[in-house]
Amino acid sequence: VAKDAGIENVVLGNLYIGSCTLQQHAYNITSNASSYTYRVNEDGQWLNNDSYSSVDALKSEDWDMVVMQQASGSSGMPDTYYPYISTLIAKVRELCPDAELMWHMTWAYQGNSNHPEYYKYGYDQMTMYDAIVSAVHQNILTNKDFAKVIPTGTAIQNLRTSIYGDTVTRDGFHLAYDSGRFAAAMMWLRALTECDLEPITWTPDNYTYTQEQIAAIKESVENAWANPYQVTAF
Numbered sequence: 001v002a003k004d005a006g007i008e009n010v011v012l013g014n015l016y017i018g019s020c021t022l023q024q025h026a027y028n029i030t031s032n033a034s035s036y037t038y039r040v041n042e043d044g045q046w047l048n049n050d051s052y053s054s055v056d057a058l059k060s061e062d063w064d065m066v067v068m069q070q071a072s073g074s075s076g077m078p079d080t081y082y083p084y085i086s087t088l089i090a091k092v093r094e095l096c097p098d099a100e101l102m103w104h105m106t107w108a109y110q111g112n113s114n115h116p117e118y119y120k121y122g123y124d125q126m127t128m129y130d131a132i133v134s135a136v137h138q139n140i141l142t143n144k145d146f147a148k149v150i151p152t153g154t155a156i157q158n159l160r161t162s163i164y165g166d167t168v169t170r171d172g173f174h175l176a177y178d179s180g181r182f183a184a185a186m187m188w189l190r191a192l193t194e195c196d197l198e199p200i201t202w203t204p205d206n207y208t209y210t211q212e213q214i215a216a217i218k219e220s221v222e223n224a225w226a227n228p229y230q231v232t233a234f
Contacts, residue, residue, distance in 0.1 A: 001185050003044075004202035005195045011061055014039040014046075015054050021071040022084035029054045029091045058095040065192060066092050067150065069104035072173060073117025075153075076108075076131025081139040089145050100147040102192070103140045105132060105228075107156035107180075113172030125166070129157050133229045150191040151228035152184050158220035159183050161233040163212060178207040179217065186221045197221060 002010050016037045017024070028035050038052035038060075058066070068088060074080040089101065108128035109115050121128035132153050140146055159179065160166050168180035175181045182204065186197055197218050203209050216234065223232035 001189050001200055001202055004200045012041040013057055015057050019071050021074050026084035026087040063096050063099045065102055066096055066099045067102040067104050069106055072106045075106045076128055076135050078135045078138045101145050102148050103146045104150045105136050105153045107153040110169045110172040111166050115173045150188055151224045152187045154228050155183050155187040155221045155224035157231045158223050162216035183217045183220055190221050190225050
């Protein structure tokens with residue numbers, strides 16, 4: 001989608017540990033633990049590097065932006081953010097002094113999700129969404145170190161009010177490959193570059209979309225960009 005928008009020379013890096021909390025990230029970065037799969041993408045293909053440390057990954061490129069997020073199950077729990085964010089910010093500032101810091105706001109689970117941490121939100125999707133938004137207001141928007149929030153959680157919640165309904169995850173919490181992931185990619189591009197999404201015609205090769213579906217994805221993202229902390233229904 002970036003290339004279709006005319007944006008070239010993009011390097012993406014993803015430090016991956018499944019369900020990793022800010023607390024664990026903070027421990028890993030201070031101890032230089034080689035606990036991650038470091039995924040790098042320069043040409044549309046992801047290459048995995050195992051047993052990588054976050055310190056080495058941050059030093060591997062002259063990054064323009066560094067994005068943080070909380071694990072989904074803890075994302076609506078305000079008391080799980082600090083002091084770990086402060087630790088991460090200090091270390092990133094040390095290693096990447098010129099990079100902008102961004103925050104990725106995650107999404108609420110599908111209504112019938114069986115995720116083991118869904119109980120924290122009374123097994124209610126809107127309760128979880130509202131809790132995530134509240135945690136971002138309390139812990140991120142009050143922190144001057146973050147230049148921007150990527151409101152993927154709102155884009156996904158918007159999309160759920162469209163023709164897709166509550167079917168944009170593949171297992172109740174991970175995003176569906178055709179709809180949820182595509183919307184998230186559009187949201188990241190819109191937030192990081194502020195480019196116009198309308199001219200983008202590229203779609204993933206493995207899936208077929210109607211014009212109505214593409215319009216729903218783009219509209220969900222544009223509405224989230226315009227109103228990042230409230231649901232805009234179709």
